[in-house]
Amino acid sequence: MSDKTNTQELPYCEPYKIKMTEAIRTSTRAEREQWIKDAQYNLFKLRADQTMIDLLTDSGVGSMSDRQWSALMTGDESYAGAKSYYHLRDAVQNIFGMPWFLPTHQGRAAENVIFSVLLKEGDIVPGNSHFDTTKGHIEYRRAVAIDCTIDAAADTQAELPFKGEMDLGKLEEVLKKYPKEKIPCCVLTVTNNTAGGQPVSMKNIRETTELCHKYGIPVLMDSARFAQNAYFIKMREKGYENKSIKEIVREMYAAADMMTISAKKDGVVNMGGFVAMRSEDLFRRAMQFNIMYEGYITYGGMSGRDMEALAVGLDENTEFDQLDARVRQVAFLGAELDKYGIPYQRPAGGHAIFLDAKKILPNLPKEQFIAQTLGIELYLEAGIRGVEIGSILADRDPVTRENRYPRLELLRLAIPCRTYTDNHMRVIAAACKNVYDRRESITRGYKITFEAPIMRHFTAELEKA
Ligand code: F0G
Numbered sequence: 001m002s003d004k005t006n007t008q009e010l011p012y013c014e015p016y017k018i019k020m021t022e023a024i025r026t027s028t029r030a031e032r033e034q035w036i037k038d039a040q041y042n043l044f045k046l047r048a049d050q051t052m053i054d055l056l057t058d059s060g061v062g063s064m065s066d067r068q069w070s071a072l073m074t075g076d077e078s079y080a081g082a083k084s085y086y087h088l089r090d091a092v093q094n095i096f097g098m099p100w101f102l103p104t105h106q107g108r109a110a111e112n113v114i115f116s117v118l119l120k121e122g123d124i125v126p127g128n129s130h131f132d133t134t135k136g137h138i139e140y141r142r143a144v145a146i147d148c149t150i151d152a153a154a155d156t157q158a159e160l161p162f163k164g165e166m167d168l169g170k171l172e173e174v175l176k177k178y179p180k181e182k183i184p185c186c187v188l189t190v191t192n193n194t195a196g197g198q199p200v201s202m203k204n205i206r207e208t209t210e211l212c213h214k215y216g217i218p219v220l221m222d223s224a225r226f227a228q229n230a231y232f233i234k235m236r237e238k239g240y241e242n243k244s245i246k247e248i249v250r251e252m253y254a255a256a257d258m259m260t261i262s263a264k265k266d267g268v269v270n271m272g273g274f275v276a277m278r279s280e281d282l283f284r285r286a287m288q289f290n291i292m293y294e295g296y297i298t299y300g301g302m303s304g305r306d307m308e309a310l311a312v313g314l315d316e317n318t319e320f321d322q323l324d325a326r327v328r329q330v331a332f333l334g335a336e337l338d339k340y341g342i343p344y345q346r347p348a349g350g351h352a353i354f355l356d357a358k359k360i361l362p363n364l365p366k367e368q369f370i371a372q373t374l375g376i377e378l379y380l381e382a383g384i385r386g387v388e389i390g391s392i393l394a395d396r397d398p399v400t401r402e403n404r405y406p407r408l409e410l411l412r413l414a415i416p417c418r419t420y421t422d423n424h425m426r427v428i429a430a431a432c433k434n435v436y437d438r439r440e441s442i443t444r445g446y447k448i449t450f451e452a453p454i455m456r457h458f459t460a461e462l463e464k465a
Pocket of ligand 1: 056058107189264
């Protein structure tokens with residue numbers, strides 16, 4: 001008998017080991033009741049050490065690798081022409097194939113720079129679920145964001161491989177209805193964060209860009225989680241199974257005209273972003289805004305050391321093993337929730353699980369902020385902090401000032417990259433089960449007592465309804 005027949009297939013494990021740890025503070029329910037009240041029932045207003053497992057975001061909170069930490073030490077902090085800038089420029093050109101780029105301090109800063117060039121009052125910007133800062137930048141300039149996401153994205157129980165896609169029919173309607181001069185760009189977000197960390201297929205990327213180009217409209221890729229999107233294409237789209245993540249990323253960006261990126265997600269750095277484009281003319285026009293809002297064009301809001309860490313991060317996190325570990329951990333949390341029958345946006349997203357708050361708390365009226373209420377309950381239960389993707393985030397209509405109630409009320413549990421273990425995932429699932437078990441008794445939500453005129457979710461103050 002050969003050795004092979006006796007060999008058991010080894011289970012899966014992460015392709016890294018952990019060199020440094022950070023202590024977690026635990027707390028009692030009584031403490032958490034006081035803290036959340038002091039925070040005016042806004043999870044953003046909690047101190048981070050008042051949480052036990054912090055799933056507010058995966059942005060800027062991932063664990064850097066030893067290669068990234070050592071790259072920090074090589075940062076060139078020169079004001080102009082720093083070596084680190086050229087390292088990052090090479091990485092951007094290699095990975096995305098975009099010849100021109102401007103570093104910014106994070107994603108929304110990249111949006112600010114590019115939209116300062118592109119947008120004017122009354123413009124129309126179609127997209128697949130614009131992220132809140134993207135929509136904020138559009139609406140702040142009195143332009144209109146039109147959501148053209150496929151309808152199936154709103155059915156949390158539909159298992160679709162590419163649930164974040166653009167509906168080409170809806171998009172074409174917009175492109176037909178408004179003159180070209182009114183549509184400065186179309187925003188394609190990969191993965192689609194707002195719809196549940198759901199990917200967009202290569203086919204849909206190709207067809208979206210072809211359609212836009214037919215009407216003379218450039219495509220801007222919002223790229224915060226571009227590498228997860230490439231991973232899903234490799235795993236789910238026919239013809240891509242044998243391609244490397246880097247090859248897939250190059251193909252994703254082959255027809256795009258420009259990109260903005262929050263590098264704090266798939267770049268696995270604490271701070272950073274950039275805007276990149278094919279057109280030298282656009283680059284020249286964007287330069288002045290970068291200098292005004294961010295910094296000189298060779299650092300634009302980033303330290304040299306941060307540019308070094310990002311150059312390494314972009315390279316490492318477009319390798320299959322890293323992405324496989326990341327996405328599998330989110331899927332593991334999904335599988336734990338399945339054991340308890342807890343409804344969430346299916347299938348599990350690339351960076352987060354989005355709990356379906358309307359299904360979990362059916363007894364609450366939408367005016368009492370269902371997903372926010374679920375978020376507070378989960379915090380009270382176990383010190384776990386998620387984030388509301390519901391009607392507080394949806395804000396008021398900029399014209400009528402009425403509350404907007406989106407189809408979905410979701411509580412996002414974002415999993416920071418390489419930060420928590422599967423044991424943390426088990427605790428999260430058990431805490432969700434405890435809240436789910438007592439769902440009938442949760443009949444009272446919250447009302448807003450203070451809100452900012454735009455992007456109110458960050459600073460809103462609430463009290464019990
Ligand atoms: N685009 C997408 C798709 C995002 O998810 C984010 C940020 C941004 C743009 C803005 O980038 O934060 O670096 O300025 N998302 C974070 C989140 C905040 O928690 O999902 P930023």
